[in-house]
Amino acid sequence: MSHMTYDEIFSRLVKASYMGNVEQEIEEIEASGNETTKEYIHYALGNGDQEKVVFQIDNCEGACSGESHNCEAACLFDAIVRDMEGKVVIQDRNCTHCGQCINTCSYNTLIDRKEFIPLIDLLKKKEVAVYAIVAPAIIGQFGDVTMGQLRAAFKHLGFYGMVEVALFADILSLKEALEFDHAVNTEEDFVLTSCCCPIWVGMVKRVYHKLTPHILPSVSPMVACGRGIKRLHPDAKVVFIGPCIAKKAEAKEKDIRDAVDAVLTFEEVKQIFEATGINPADMEDIPSGHSSAGGRIYARTGGVSKAISDTLDQLRPDKQIKIKAVQADGIQELKELLRSITSGDIQANFYEGMGCVGGCVGGPKALLKPELGALHVNTYGLSAEAHTPLNNPYILELLERLDIKDVNSLLEGESAKIFQRDFKN
Numbered sequence: 001m002s003h004m005t006y007d008e009i010f011s012r013l014v015k016a017s018y019m020g021n022v023e024q025e026i027e028e029i030e031a032s033g034n035e036t037t038k039e040y041i042h043y044a045l046g047n048g049d050q051e052k053v054v055f056q057i058d059n060c061e062g063a064c065s066g067e068s069h070n071c072e073a074a075c076l077f078d079a080i081v082r083d084m085e086g087k088v089v090i091q092d093r094n095c096t097h098c099g100q101c102i103n104t105c106s107y108n109t110l111i112d113r114k115e116f117i118p119l120i121d122l123l124k125k126k127e128v129a130v131y132a133i134v135a136p137a138i139i140g141q142f143g144d145v146t147m148g149q150l151r152a153a154f155k156h157l158g159f160y161g162m163v164e165v166a167l168f169a170d171i172l173s174l175k176e177a178l179e180f181d182h183a184v185n186t187e188e189d190f191v192l193t194s195c196c197c198p199i200w201v202g203m204v205k206r207v208y209h210k211l212t213p214h215i216l217p218s219v220s221p222m223v224a225c226g227r228g229i230k231r232l233h234p235d236a237k238v239v240f241i242g243p244c245i246a247k248k249a250e251a252k253e254k255d256i257r258d259a260v261d262a263v264l265t266f267e268e269v270k271q272i273f274e275a276t277g278i279n280p281a282d283m284e285d286i287p288s289g290h291s292s293a294g295g296r297i298y299a300r301t302g303g304v305s306k307a308i309s310d311t312l313d314q315l316r317p318d319k320q321i322k323i324k325a326v327q328a329d330g331i332q333e334l335k336e337l338l339r340s341i342t343s344g345d346i347q348a349n350f351y352e353g354m355g356c357v358g359g360c361v362g363g364p365k366a367l368l369k370p371e372l373g374a375l376h377v378n379t380y381g382l383s384a385e386a387h388t389p390l391n392n393p394y395i396l397e398l399l400e401r402l403d404i405k406d407v408n409s410l411l412e413g414e415s416a417k418i419f420q421r422d423f424k425n
Contacts, residue, residue, distance in 0.1 A: 015275040053097035071101035099245025115262035123158025135242030137299035140376025152283035166295035168224040170389035177312040198250035199355025226259030227418040243363025265365030290394040292386040301359035330357035
């Protein structure tokens, strides 16, 4: 086994990259390690197949037992099998690179490629504006700090600015409320939200594809935010920061890969802050927080349903059929819910799926327990000046800047296509 963990090597390389002595650091790490160390360095630097997220660096011993330590059981898409000797083999044709297997691996032979170090030159030179876009789940993850202090911390790393993805979750609440209004007109009609979770969307597209016609044709808030920034600043680079490995795979999907240039997890950002000596709690508090309560609670299970339902009630108060929502909380519930819908057991007209228990706050690279993460998210939601995006003047101004003339134009016209996704192809 390696003398240093993958995370330790990543941290050292981040520090060396900012210091300008990365080649010397690589030599020192290699001198004290083995072949696994070299592979860790390779992927920590952002090398490897750029289309992939998950990599297998060693043959495991094949002695895993139980679902909590079994990558084969954790895989949602039957991409992991055992050979004749019981060793793990990843079948590329089935692998979606969602990263669900990584946290279950007992032998640290499954890792995800890091995407930060190739950006450091851009951040240091400041020749290109690089934006950090942060998932709604970020509140509270880095201690008792404000969103303004986080913005300052990212600017100290070299980012041009920070944008809360919750702002674009607001736009998608408007869009999906309109989509629901259009699609659900009888008691038999139902829709599946496409917001947030790439595991949920991936399961529908690849396994339960008969349900594809019912999925609302919206991009995720991450993609909406990336595309929105690039429309306003065409030369900008965008880095998404969240608790989810699967977002690294979503960002590479062919029809939406224009939106986000790199993905970092909260765990990686914590390592980056520590390696560079940045403590968000010591930062100045830059004015922040332009999202509504609805956009902020997307981070926990049920948040998407509530945000869209509240928006619909305000947008179409006379609509007879209201949103009746059911959520799937975690992978097991997600599978069971999709099976029941497929078999014709329809209990709701709006289905929300979260691949992690608790929602995004329960993501594999979150820094807090899901219950505490959800508490921070709900508290931040309650502190918002606007309850829904319709009460949020910043949203109306943002739509105008994006050349979307009014709320109803989110379903039509060229300008609104940045928020549209075709799940049928």
